[in-house]
Amino acid sequence: MNLVIVDYKAGNVQSVLFALERLGVQATLSCEAEVIKGADKVIFPGVGEASSAMAQLRARNLDKLLPSLEQPFFGVCLGMQLLCQHSEENNTDTLGIIPEKVLRFKTDLKVPHMGWNQLHHLQTPLFEGLQEQEYAYFVHSYYVPLGEHTIAQASYPEPFSAALQYKNFYAAQFHPEKSGPAGSRILQNFLAL
Template sequence: MIAIIKYNAGNIQSVQNALTNLGYESVITDDHATILAAEKVIFPGVGEASSAMQYLKEKGLNEVLTAIKQPFLGICLGLQLMCKSSEEGSTECLGIFDTEVKQFPPTDKVPHMGWNNSTQLEGSLFLNINLEDSFYYVHSYFAEVCENTISVCDYIEPFSAALHKNNFYATQFHPEKSADIGMKLLKNFLKL
């Protein structure tokens, strides 16, 4: 069973639909025991950092998520909340990745919305995925490039398209909205 973290963020159902299409069973939950017993954990979301972190703390999920030992995938807001802090609402985050989340400078190109490819791809998450392949993005905040960066996207400035540390993986893009390439990445994660 795959646990999808419930924390009042948007876009969670589309992740569950993608897993169902790939033939995997999942449950959307904020139950500690269910999350800790799951084979894999996915932490997706679209929303605002400070209110999302407040919900995680109220439910005690901040401590549960940082203690997980099984493969864990953060998506979009999930990636941002796995960093040290976010400029969005001056939010202290989970601190799994040693990097800060910054806001893109305000221009007519923000939010970063649409398809984009990477200038770097590393590790098993990107097995059989090439630099020419594009993923779908929707975000106004980004994680700075750091030692945990395994994929870089260049939009206004280079940022972490994906991060990895131990059993923790995260993508700024939405694999569940990235057509066949996104499904390939989700399969790579589910096979870890």
């Protein structure tokens, strides 16, 4: 399988690469349009801040390319938020692929929401073989509210979208590459889509 990780200098790509390696899959890191277009599957990681990540994408013309992709696509953490229309983080217009908006947590609880939290209302083959209430590792200060594209929920304290799906675009707010055996299973499920 030709698996490409989008490398746009705004993500902990190494962790994703290693997680796939543990599954016996060698992925290619690339920011080149031809390489990404030719992939069987694409993973889009991201940590950091939304507006600078968007600037990195624009600098490589990836803001035009990514929405046009038709193969299975998996956005992780900031990679999920960038797939949405708009983020409250520095009032940033994002890729606009998934018709959802990204909001800042407004809670008395600690922000960032950091640590292991449970997934519930699991839908789609992405969560094949996982139990309700399975734990995943989260670290984020912005979130996507529940909506028609939500395929998994977590609560902090209110329920929010732990994962989204829109057409061929899948996305997780948590880090499957850092979520132990459950996270590996989710990556494996994506590879099997």
